[in-house]
Amino acid sequence: MKREKDAAIALRKPHASDGAAVWELIRAAGSLDVNSAYCYMMLCDYFRETCVIAESEGRIVGFVSAFRPPERPDDLFVWQIAVHPSERGKGIATMLLEELIRRRAGQGGGAWCMEATVAPSNTASRTLFRRLAERYGTDCRERSGYPSDWFPAQSSHEEERLLRIGPFQT
Numbered sequence: 001m002k003r004e005k006d007a008a009i010a011l012r013k014p015h016a017s018d019g020a021a022v023w024e025l026i027r028a029a030g031s032l033d034v035n036s037a038y039c040y041m042m043l044c045d046y047f048r049e050t051c052v053i054a055e056s057e058g059r060i061v062g063f064v065s066a067f068r069p070p071e072r073p074d075d076l077f078v079w080q081i082a083v084h085p086s087e088r089g090k091g092i093a094t095m096l097l098e099e100l101i102r103r104r105a106g107q108g109g110g111a112w113c114m115e116a117t118v119a120p121s122n123t124a125s126r127t128l129f130r131r132l133a134e135r136y137g138t139d140c141r142e143r144s145g146y147p148s149d150w151f152p153a154q155s156s157h158e159e160e161r162l163l164r165i166g167p168f169q170t
């Protein structure tokens with residue numbers, strides 16, 4: 001049930017100058033690979049059409065980065081989705097993905113799929129994508145993505161399972 005005191009969530013495209021705040025958000029989110037601040041600046045600048053910022057009272061509380069894979073430009077690869085720990089349970093991650101779907105739908109071009117990789121321990125993301133597929137009446141298939149032994153030994157990184165959600169119709 002929606003809590004009355006919750007401030008409204010506003011969704012928008014990012015600007016390069018949001019990169020540092022996005023970097024802070026990714027660090028706070030806890031379960032994601034923290035890339036460089038420069039990386040987030042570039043995403044916010046060169047990929048702003050496929051990235052979404054969620055704001056509450058002017059504060060960045062959610063972010064999704066995505067891009068169209070150059071060899072399969074109809075599809076959308078969702079790189080990272082993050083919600084600040086203080087803002088969880090409000091459906092912000094779903095709002096971010098639905099905004100991506102809305103934008104993609106506005107671009108036409110027929111059926112397309114969303115892909116993402118998720119570590120086995122990231123049950124929140126896995127549930128998020130599975131529920132999204134259910135709501136849109138489409139599939140969420142999972143297969144091996146990047147095995148843990150492809151990551152540097154000293155990083156002890158979990159495997160990343162590949163989720164493919166779709167097709168979505170534009």
Ligand code: 9YT
Nearest residue numbers: 032033079080081116117
């Ligand atoms: C959808 C999502 O957030 N995937 C995370 C992929 C990877 N573990 C990363 O970049 O943090």
